[in-house]
Amino acid sequence: MYQKSRAWIELNMDNLSHNVNQIKKNLSPGCKLMPAVKANAYGHGMIPISKALAKMGITDFCVASATEGAMLRKAGIEGQILVLGYTHPKAFPQLARYDLTQTVVDACYAGILAGYGKPIKVHVSVDTGMRRLGERSDHLSSILSIWNYKTLSITGLFSHLCVADSADPLDVQFTLMQFQRFDAIVDALHQKGVGGFHTHIQSSYGFLNYPEYTYDYIRPGIVLYGCQSQPELCPRLELSLRPVLSLKSRLETIKWLLPGESAGYGLTYTADRPLMIGAVSIGYADGIPRSLSGKGYVLIHGKKAPIIGRICMDQLLCDVTEIPDAAPMDEVVLIGTSCSDKQEQCGRKEMIRVEDLAALCGTISNEILSCLGSRPPRVILSP
Numbered sequence: 433m434y435q436k437s438r439a440w441i442e443l444n445m446d447n448l449s450h451n452v453n454q455i456k457k458n459l460s461p462g463c464k465l466m467p468a469v470k471a472n473a474y475g476h477g478m479i480p481i482s483k484a485l486a487k488m489g490i491t492d493f494c495v496a497s498a499t500e501g502a503m504l505r506k507a508g509i510e511g512q513i514l515v516l517g518y519t520h521p522k523a524f525p526q527l528a529r530y531d532l533t534q535t536v537v538d539a540c541y542a543g544i545l546a547g548y549g550k551p552i553k554v555h556v557s558v559d560t561g562m563r564r565l566g567e568r569s570d571h572l573s574s575i576l577s578i579w580n581y582k583t584l585s586i587t588g589l590f591s592h593l594c595v596a597d598s599a600d601p602l603d604v605q606f607t608l609m610q611f612q613r614f615d616a617i618v619d620a621l622h623q624k625g626v627g628g629f630h631t632h633i634q635s636s637y638g639f640l641n642y643p644e645y646t647y648d649y650i651r652p653g654i655v656l657y658g659c660q661s662q663p664e665l666c667p668r669l670e671l672s673l674r675p676v677l678s679l680k681s682r683l684e685t686i687k688w689l690l691p692g693e694s695a696g697y698g699l700t701y702t703a704d705r706p707l708m709i710g711a712v713s714i715g716y717a718d719g720i721p722r723s724l725s726g727k728g729y730v731l732i733h734g735k736k737a738p739i740i741g742r743i744c745m746d747q748l749l750c751d752v753t754e755i756p757d758a759a760p761m762d763e764v765v766l767i768g769t770s771c772s773d774k775q776e777q778c779g780r781k782e783m784i785r786v787e788d789l790a791a792l793c794g795t796i797s798n799e800i801l802s803c804l805g806s807r808p809p810r811v812i813l814s815p
């Protein structure tokens with residue numbers, strides 16, 4: 433369908449389904465997916481992505497905040513919704529009202545949460561080395577004490593890996609130690625007669641690099657969306673993943689830039705020859721990092737058009753000299769595939785992966801995606 437927005441995000445749910453199946457094929461029996469749909473499902477759109485996942489049979493989700501959890505419930509998502517982050521005591525009513533599962537971020541927090549008085553479902557977070565959230569795994573008695581609170585219904589115990597994406601031997605050693613510490617605390621709790629909770633520790637790279645470790649859930653984020661965090665990573669488990677998201681915009685104007693003339697804020701770009709330049713209706717408020725100024729390129733008719741000058745809040749300029757048939761209203765691809773042929777069958781094709789953008793900006797795909805703005809509408813591609 434023709435898009436009339438100034439910029440938009442296309443979601444390919446067939447690719448999402450493909451990725452889910454790829455991951456499921458490599459899971460040991462009994463292990464379930466608990467996708468990370470936090471941060472607006474990494475910019476994709478939390479509601480459309482979660483609804484699509486629910487249709488594929490996914491019943492467990494993780495989010496970063498109680499507010500995100502409440503949004504999912506209001507959109508009709510059922511099943512388990514785990515809030516991975518801290519929830520302020522003033523927001524505890526949200527947990528009860530929307531039947532959210534709260535992370536116990538340490539033993540002290542368990543007391544505060546139990547003090548709310550109403551029954552709350554929780555997963556206990558244990559810190560096996562990242563030193564972020566969770567009670568330290570060597571504090572067995574503190575962890576055990578969480579089971580004393582009668583209003584907390586403890587349905588899970590989990591940890592988080594912090595160097596699972598790395599193949600560096602020291603990082604591998606550290607990750608194996610994290611698994612060991614996690615297994616040890618699970619065993620110790622069982623020995624103390626405490627059980628009946630589900631376990632999970634792997635997110636995307638914990639799963640891809642350590643697929644032989646199996647728990648009750650994995651919490652994939654970035655792989656589910658068909659992306660690598662960084663282009664150079666080559667995880668042990670090689671799945672053929674397909675990107676779910678494309679980011680597109682349109683050419684607004686085309687004009688000459690004469691030799692010696694400069695363009696954009698700060699006049700940072702100066703033409704050394706006559707150039708045809710185009711203004712594109714997308715900017716940093718839509719999530720195109722301003723640090724991409726003068727570095728990246730966009731795709732028009734299956735060809736690269738270098739970004740010139742500084743990226744503006746709502747617009748950017750590109751060099752279309754090599755694309756003589758470029759015209760106002762033509763589609764511009766920021767992330768995704770562009771083809772010279774409208775049917776995308778026989779034409780010349782070019783692709784920009786989010787990993788490429790991330791590398792140019794010196795960051796990871798996760799940041800680029802999760803910082804995509806709320807302004808571009810999310811459009812579900814119909815097959």
Ligand SMILES: *Cc1c(COP(=O)(O)O)cnc(C)c1O
Binds near residue numbers: 654
């Ligand atoms: C964000 C997050 C995930 C998902 O991470 P990916 O690397 O994108 O798979 C899993 N677990 C926790 C605790 C997280 O914060």
